[in-house]
Amino acid sequence: MNEFALFAIAAVGLLGVLCQWIAWRVKLPAILFLLLAGILIGPVTGWLDPDRVFGDLLFPIVSLAVAVILFEGSLTLRLDEIRGLERVVRNLVSFGLLISGSITALAAHWLVGLDWQLAALFGAMMTVTGPTVIIPMLRTVRPNAAVAKALRWEGIVIDPLGALLAVVVYEFIISSQGTGAVGHLIGTFAMILSVGGVLGVAAGYCLGLLLRNYLLPEYLHNVTTLSAVFAVFAGADMLAPESGLLAVTVMGMWLANMKRIPVDAILDFKESLSVFFISGLFIVLAARLDLTQMLRIGWGALGVLVVLQLVSRPLKVWLSTLGSPLNMRERVLLAWIGPRGIIAAAVSALFALRLSELGYHDANRLVPLTFLVIIGTVVLQSLTARPLASFLGIAEPEPRGLLLVGANPVARAVGRALQKRGFQVILADSYWEHVKAARMDGLSTYYGNPVSEHADRHLDLIGIGRLLGLSPQGDLNVLAAQYYRRELGVRSVYTLPTPTDNEARRQKHTVAAEFRGRPLFGGDISYRKLQSLVSQGAEIRSTTLTASFGYEDWRKTHGNAIPLFAITPKNHLRVFAADTEIRPTADWTLLAMTPPDTEKTAEAPAASA
Known part of the structure; x- marks a missing residue:
């Protein structure tokens, strides 16, 4: 077993690199090929069973990898980059998030038949886009600077907030079986926000002081930062479960906006790690899919995808960009691009497992439905976003x-x-x-x-x-x-x-x-x-x-x-x-x-x- 696990990990790494290379050659987002590879080696051939190979370590590994990906993305979020777009980003990740989640929940209840509680949880999970899918797509689509910045900021900031919303809904489902559900809900929400925010700011400020005052030798910058990300994520989750993602995102944003902090080398290192983790995570999580369950969901899943693409996302963007400097063509492209990524996949797998153990039998439908939405949005938008951007005249020219x-x-x-x-x-x-x-x-x-x-x-x-x-x-x-x-x-x-x-x-x-x-x-x-x-x-x-x-x-x-x-x-x-x-x-x-x-x-x- 140990020998096979070692070989499986090495094979996933090589397969991830191969998928990234193929995507680079054909100029399509790598997620398409990563998902296909995971499905082929998992449910199609049965060669890889992630739960058997990784056991109880699977979700801790996934969580730490997602923490690194979010930190790397937030480390690029400089406030001076979104002058004029601050309100757009704020609207997209606040009431826009609630609009998107509510419409998706209604679609999941009416079209797929999930009960109201699970539909609400699914709607919360589908609010996230994330850097794992947005950033690779931006490299291929190359929209103009305004659209690219809005999408990148939304994708990175909304991940921890969407995960937070999913946690709140999950806690409500659990606590609704007893008394004091509302009080428990408010307490959980406040605890996650306070722990994640305070710990993220403190860690970012302290690490920034170490770097700014040259208290660390240069060769320790990367490994110290990586260790700090792991420690902050784990520490926040111990103090307030599910607050780790918020903590590392705040930590990265705080560090990125401190003056005179040498983060370029750290960014290079974290970017390489993110590519590695993204490749492995998509393959491993796709390998856990049950194709039989995906087929049982029926045509209602396609209806949910249509609602997400043509109703939920456009309405969210339209309301969030009212009075903004974005023109109509930029709003159209912004409304079209909103693929779901690794956070949705990881959170759905985690909550589905927990709820199934508590007797919620329909919870098993969350994972295949989530992956159908991920595959559908990624495939559709990957193939159409670049032609749409060119048609609208807001695509950057080829870098010649x-x-x-x-x-x-x-x-x-x-x-x-x-x-x-x-x-x-x-x-x-x-x-x-x-x-x-x-x-x-x-x-x-x-x-x-x-x-x-x-x-x-x-x-x-x-x-x-x-x-x-x-x-x-x-x-x-x-x-x-x-x-x-x-x-x-x-x-x-x-x-x-x-x-x-x-x-x-x-x-x-x-x-x-x-x-x-x-x-x-x-x-x-x-x-x-x-x-x-x-x-x-x-x-x-x-x-x-x-x-x-x-x-x-x-x-x-x-x-x-x-x-x-x-x-x-x-x-x-x-x-x-x-x-x-x-x-x-x-x-x-x-x-x-x-x-x-x-x-x-x-x-x-x-x-x-």
């Missing part, structure tokens, strides 16, 4: 643009060449003369340090997918690479190599490769070399390859030219880098820095510019 660090002559030449080929470019520089010259060339600019706090708030990265460090200041290029690698991805950050006299000097004085970003253009192509060529009159020229004039022919003809970029027939940009070999073929277009004395050839059927 480039942020160029520097507006010097080299950066301006690169920017002009890319913009001429239809690629968005932004040049960022602190030297006004360079910025002014770039603007005279018709290039978009940011005047200031690209890694400043001001840039973090005002530099618009919509549509930007790559960074090119083209500044003569090598340290600024490296700093920008580190600053933007989490936003753009490690493979999308490039910097010019720093030339050195010899190998010994390179090892002593050059920043390590893991911090520099990918080496632009070639190992020996420095800013000094490119600046020298530009000052001598070199130009960036384009050449379209053909079947009779390929890349090798171009290399022989333009031996002194430095290839910078290649554009595929589908207009995808490829960057020449020292760590990647690009082999352009027919119909590709090359952009190369060409010295003025380079021999021109009539053989090339090229459009030179």
Whole structure:
């Protein structure tokens, strides 16, 4: 048994990674593939029985994993990000939550036949959306900033509040069998709010002081934060059952909004943990499904899904956004996106088990009904949200643009060449003369340090997918690479190599490769070399390859030219880098820095510019 449990855990981890990779390749939310994988290895094949493998540890593990996911999400909630949308978010997670839960409860009673108590509990559980489904969907849908921020804030904040509402309803069901139900209900609600709020604020403030005053070595930041999340969650639940989720959410939000707290490395670590936990949780919980029970629910479950999608969510959003700065198109997309996620799955499984033990036989229907709603909302919205956002005109463009660090002559030449080929470019520089010259060339600019706090708030990265460090200041290029690698991805950050006299000097004085970003253009192509060529009159020229004039022919003809970029027939940009070999073929277009004395050839059927 121990050997199988070990193998099962490892297999779930690998399967989760595989599902995430497939989702990345086909550009669909990973939850679709995770749920499918869990159903295949669980109820379909019977290979994995989570209750038998994990035993009594299953729900404690699930609870701790959900705590980490909620903390990671709340750590990104900065109050200055939702200026103007505060009322929208507040309405969505307050009376909007009650509206959604009430309509869902009515649908569950009338369409599925749940008694009023279980229907109310189901309605409470269906109020949550959550970062486990919202954030992956936002990566795929890419709505505009207003919709994305509203959905992200709602998804993270509503999770503990929805869970709190479910706990209150559950306690009411239990206490209604005796006397003093209302008093018990009010006491439970007050206890959870006070314990979760106070403990979350205290833990966030204390951890923030440790980080701000450098009382912890850097290598202990991540492990201390993770241990604190576990301790706060467990401690809050011991003092007031089910208050742990609220405590870790408040803790993360408090920490995120304290001044001068270095949370970027913690965020990177927690984001990786969240991806791992989300993958495992969806597979494990889906493997617990009973397909027979799902089939017995009947068509009423489909009716509940329709009510959730077309009545409950739209009404909630419409009432919550009255008088807000959101336009009608943004409200439509906000009303369409509201998938249910891991909190609903975990809470339904827990309460169904407890109520079944107390004699509520219909409680077994909560889990399959919940998973039908989860699968239905995730599948429907995953397949339709991106086309709907594009149709409404509020989807961000594909991230094909480039942020160029520097507006010097080299950066301006690169920017002009890319913009001429239809690629968005932004040049960022602190030297006004360079910025002014770039603007005279018709290039978009940011005047200031690209890694400043001001840039973090005002530099618009919509549509930007790559960074090119083209500044003569090598340290600024490296700093920008580190600053933007989490936003753009490690493979999308490039910097010019720093030339050195010899190998010994390179090892002593050059920043390590893991911090520099990918080496632009070639190992020996420095800013000094490119600046020298530009000052001598070199130009960036384009050449379209053909079947009779390929890349090798171009290399022989333009031996002194430095290839910078290649554009595929589908207009995808490829960057020449020292760590990647690009082999352009027919119909590709090359952009190369060409010295003025380079021999021109009539053989090339090229459009030179």
